[in-house]
Structure formats: structure tokens, C-alpha cells
Amino acid sequence: MTSPTMSVAVVGCGIGRQHIEEGYLPNADKFRVLAICDIDAGKRDAVADALGIPRRVAHFADLLAMEDIDVIDICTPPQLHREQILAALAVGKHVVCEKPLVGSLQQIDEVIAAESRATGKLMPVFQYRFGNGAEQAKRIIDSGVAGRPYVATAETFWTRRADYYAVPWRGRWATELGGMLMGHAIHIHDLLLHLMGPAAALFGRTATRVNPIEVEDCFSASVQLECGALAALSGTLGSQEEFSRLRLAFEHVTFESDQTPYAPGVKPWRIVPASSEIARQIDSLLSGWPDVAPGYQTQFARFHAAVAQGAALPVTSADARRSLELATAFYHSAEAGIDVRLPIGPEHPRYRSWVPARFQTA
Known part of the structure; x- marks a missing residue:
């Protein structure tokens, strides 16, 4: 039917x-x-x-x-x-x-x-979650074959110039609600959390170095995930070569995503097993894999x-909350210069707005 x-x-x-x-x-x-x-x-x-x-x-x-x-x-x-x-x-x-x-x-x-x-x-x-590369990695991780997660990196190196910010609502806290963390890197950060689980703590820095705008166009952070793994996040809108890349190191497998800037989850990823036995288990998991159409x-x-x-x-909307919670921690850490613990609830000073204090209106 x-x-x-x-x-x-x-x-x-x-x-x-x-x-x-x-x-x-x-x-x-x-x-x-x-x-x-x-x-x-x-x-x-x-x-x-x-x-x-x-x-x-x-x-x-x-x-x-x-x-x-x-x-x-x-x-x-x-x-x-x-x-x-x-x-x-x-x-x-x-x-x-x-x-x-x-x-x-x-x-x-x-x-x-x-x-x-x-x-x-x-x-x-x-949409980064959907495609052969990301979904094969998800299957291997969820099966337990990859073992304990150790460390990850998530990189967003893109280019945005004056023509991009000629659109009036871009580059402003009141209308775009943030910079790279909201409009660009939010997708790969969601994919990282989708594969490795929620964040537990974050220390981050943001900067506006590429464009004359209110919001950030460069960032970096050190993150501790709830699973115990560590992650490094970095990004810029001033890269001379555009790419997005995830690298995930587990006990038995290392993954490296495709580097296509706007669709790193689509093409098959580089998967490096620790042994021939792990390779055999991965082959079994992916045997008969059906092609997954990309993105949307x-x-x-x-x-x-x-x-x-x-x-x-x-x-789900809960997934969106986890993504926005990471960004909230990032903005608070960057402004206050402190390590921020997650989850973030109503008692947190940035619960009602992650906008830096100097840009908030009464």
C-alpha cells in the first residue's frame, strides 16, 4: 500500500x-x-x-x-x-x-x-547526516565494532566575501542570530554529535577577522564529549580552498570524511581498521549496502x-536543541573566557539569548 x-x-x-x-x-x-x-x-x-x-x-x-x-x-x-x-x-x-x-x-x-x-x-x-559516507560510519559505530571513541576533529574551511554579506540580514546578530557557528559549521557539528554523542564541556574562542561584520567568521574550540572522547572544532570563512572534514579516531577504526565543502557525508569515507579481523567485521556490516541518495x-x-x-x-527538535546548546556554550565561553559545562538549562545566563552582551538590546 x-x-x-x-x-x-x-x-x-x-x-x-x-x-x-x-x-x-x-x-x-x-x-x-x-x-x-x-x-x-x-x-x-x-x-x-x-x-x-x-x-x-x-x-x-x-x-x-x-x-x-x-x-x-x-x-x-x-x-x-x-x-x-x-x-x-x-x-x-x-x-x-x-x-x-x-x-x-x-x-x-x-x-x-x-x-x-x-x-x-x-x-x-x-542534511549532512544523509548519504553513504556518514551512514556507513554510523552503522559501524553503532554496531560496537569501532570500539571506544578517543578523539575527533571537525573543520569548516570556507570562503565568504563582501558579495555574500551584501544580503542585508547576513552578518548581523539581530537577523542572522550568529555567524559561522549558526550559518555554516552548524551542520558538521551536528554530524559530529550525531556520530559520537552529546558534548559535556567546551572552551571556545571566536573572532571576526575576514569580513567587516558583527558576527564571528573564525572560531576554534576544545570539547569534551559525554562519552569521554575529546574533540577539536575549527573554522574560517577566509580559506583559499573550501573543504569540510571530520576525522574520528576510535579504538579499532579511524574514519576520515570526504572533504566536499557542503556535503561531506555523501561520498564513501576513508575507513582504516586496526586489524584484518576488524576489516572483516566491517565488510560484513556493509555487505549489500544500498546506495543512499544524498542530503535533502x-x-x-x-x-x-x-x-x-x-x-x-x-x-528531531531535540536534535536541534543539542546543536543550539553547543553554540550557546561556544558563545558564552568565548565572551567569558571560561570552560562551559553542558547541558544548559533555564538557570544559565545565556539560556534566554546566546548573543554577546555588547550586542544585546534592552
């Missing part, structure tokens, strides 16, 4: 176009994109014309009023996410939302509570299956 097709409305024509082209259209048996929303009529019509989307609106409220829409996919600037998520859940829609999900841990807890009362489900977008295509297909079957989503 086939599952019913879900009707989708996408708000925001930037990354929203990628969601349609790479996520929904390859899953045409599962989704129909019926509406596109953007305040820029030129962008809105260009996307709708190119991709055959029948409805075009300028106002988010118009999507909420469409009774035949099952899913609202939010691809707007970050400061709009909280209000739009809550409004969509309140009228019974399922929600897919780009990163960062919201602007504070207080807000993510508010959203999680709203989702628990709603008929719709909320899925944050963390697989995440959205699994979202459809989870909703249809009433099962757990492939990425």
Missing part, C-alpha cells in the same frame, strides 16, 4: 529552491509542492515558473489559510523562524525548517512544548515515511 502524497508550501526562495530541486522533486511520489511564498515577486515568480509551482503568495499568513497544505517548509531568515514555526504548528501543519531553528534555548524549549501539543510534526534540516532527498523521504507510519522523525 502506498502512502499518500503530502502537499507542501515553501516560504523563502533562496535555500527553498534547493529544498524543492534536491528534496521534493526527486520524491515526486511522496510530495507535491503546491505553493511558494516570498516577499520578492521577481524571485517568487522565477522559482514558480521554473519548477511548475501553481500558487504564488507574498504573505506567510496566506499559506496558513490553505487547508490542503500538509507541510510548510520554512527557509526564511533566521529571526523569523520561531514565529513561523509556532504559527504553522498552531494550525495543524507539519513543519520543515532550516537552521538555526530559533534564536535561543528558551525559544527551542518553547517550540518543543508547542510541538508536543500539536498534531503536526517539526523536522529541522540537517533522503532526509525528506524519511520524513514522509515517519509521518505516514507515526514513527520517529529522522531529525
